[in-house]
Amino acid sequence: MKQATARAAANWRRVYAMPVASVYPSYIAKAEKKGRTRAEVDEIFRWLTGHSQASLEAELAKKTSFEDFFAHAPQMNPSRSLITGVVCGVRVEEIEEPVMREIRSLDKLIDELAKGKAMEKILRK
Numbered sequence: 019m020k021q022a023t024a025r026a027a028a029n030w031r032r033v034y035a036m037p038v039a040s041v042y043p044s045y046i047a048k049a050e051k052k053g054r055t056r057a058e059v060d061e062i063f064r065w066l067t068g069h070s071q072a073s074l075e076a077e078l079a080k081k082t083s084f085e086d087f088f089a090h091a092p093q094m095n096p097s098r099s100l101i102t103g104v105v106c107g108v109r110v111e112e113i114e115e116p117v118m119r120e121i122r123s124l125d126k127l128i129d130e131l132a133k134g135k136a137m138e139k140i141l142r143k
Contacts, residue, residue, distance in 0.1 A: 034085035068093030
C-alpha cells in the first residue's frame with residue numbers, strides 16, 4: 019500500500035509541475051469541439067482564480083505550473099466548494115489533496131462547459 023501511495027504522490031508532483039499553458043489548448047479544443055468558445059473557457063479560469071484576462075494571459079505566457087497558478091491566484095472563488103461530481107473516476111469533493119482538488123475542479127468546470135451546461139450553472143450562480 020505504501021508503494022501505491024508513493025506512486026500517487028510522484029504522479030501528483032509531476033502534474034503540479036506541469037505548465038497550465040500545456041493543458042490550456044486541450045481545454046479550448048474540448049470546448050470548441052462542442053460549440054463553446056475560448057472566451058467561455060477564460061471566463062471559467064477567471065471565475066475560479068480571480069485572475070483578470072491580462073493576468074491569466076500573463077500566467078499562460080510564463081508557463082506557470084499548476085501548483086504556482088493556484089497557490090498565487092489573486093482570489094480563489096469561495097463558491098468553488100459547490101463543485102461536485104466525478105472527473106476521471108474520482109469525486110471532486112472527496113479529493114483531500116488541495117492542489118489536486120483545484121485542478122480537478124477546473125477539469126470538472128470545463129467538462130460541464132463541453133456538455134452544454136449554461137454558464138450561469140457552471141459558475142454556481
